[in-house]
Amino acid sequence: MEIRQLNYFIAVAEERHFGRAAKRLHMAQPPLSQQIRQLEEQLGVRLLDRTTRRVDLTAAGEVLLERGRRIINEIEGLKADVYQVGQGATGVLRVGFSGSATYGVMPGIVRRAKEAMPGLSLTLHGEMLTPAMEAGLREHTLDAALLRPPVAFPEIEYRTVAREPLVLALPAGSPLGGDRPVAVHELQEHGFVVYPPESVLHRTVADLCRRSGFQPRIAQVTGETSTLLSFVAAGGGVAVVPASVRAFQLEDVVYCEIEDAPEIELAVAWRREDRSVLLHNFLDLVLADRPAP
Structure with missing residues (x-):
């Protein structure tokens, strides 16, 4: 028949x-x-x-x-x-992202994807460091990642989606809090709450302090942004974080600008050989509003 x-x-x-x-x-x-x-x-x-x-x-x-x-x-x-x-209009993508991206670009990306690609299902893996996301891409457990460049492997391609300055997270009542930007050298006597050594932000903060003439005194190490801010709130030290983290309002944490603060990038990354139409439609959506080079 x-x-x-x-x-x-x-x-x-x-x-x-x-x-x-x-x-x-x-x-x-x-x-x-x-x-x-x-x-x-x-x-x-x-x-x-x-x-x-x-x-x-x-x-x-x-x-x-x-x-x-x-x-x-x-x-x-x-x-x-x-x-x-x-046509790449439906399917599942596994996306990893850094903790700070939770408070910055990720909500907008998820919202736009829901509107523009209603057949897309996103499986999200948050609070990941760049090395873990690189491993996920290489091992095919992730399809895309929102990470802090640079990346270490040539088979991973990436494009910048956001740039933002670093800011200082302080315990409420800290003498450094106020309207004026804080100079990095003023942090010399303070303990730092930092991300693990393999993270891009850890290396960035260490370089920032060294350029100001001192080694940061590490008070606490944590891989999660929410936990990092909880330690700051408890008076465990100060933290240097991307400006988008200010969207996370936690009692007993205040934010202030850093004098001559460098910018840090957030990028979307994927396997260079991945030709999935669904993935590339998602990448086009993510990159639609990226900053000019």
Whole structure:
């Protein structure tokens, strides 16, 4: 049985008339009648009772009409699904992102993806450091990542999506708090709450302090931005964080600007050889509003 024969039979069964069915199918009546006879011969049963005025269904024809409609609907749905996947309009992407991106670009990316790609399902992995996201991409456990460049492996490609200055997170009541920017050398006697040594932000803060003539005194190390800020709130030290983290308002934490603060980048990264249409549609969406080079 061919799909076109099933469509022919359904048209005749619904119209109860070969002439009307042929008109509906945009074909002549004789070849339509021939196709139905061939279908009956293939199945070995009579599907239609034909009279000069109308066509009625046999019991076998009733069964074929009911199940045939379901089959055709399934096929049409399958065609639509395959087309959507082929066009990169539906599917699942696994995306890793840094903790600070939680308070910056990620909410906007998720919102735009939901609006522009309703068939896309994002599996999100947050509070990841750049080395862990690089490993996830290389091991195919992540499809894309929002990380802090640079990256160490040539098979990973990336593009900058945001640049932001670093700011200082302080315990409420700190004498450094106020309207004026804080110079880095003023932090020499303070303990620092920092990300792990393998993170880009850890290296950035260490370089910033060295350029001001001192080594930072590490009071606490944590890989999660929310935990880092909790230590600051408890008076465990100060922290240098991307400006977007200010969106995370925690009692007993205040933010202030850093004098001559450097900017830090956030980039979207993916495997260079990945040709997934779905992935590249997502990348186009993420990069649509990226800053000028």
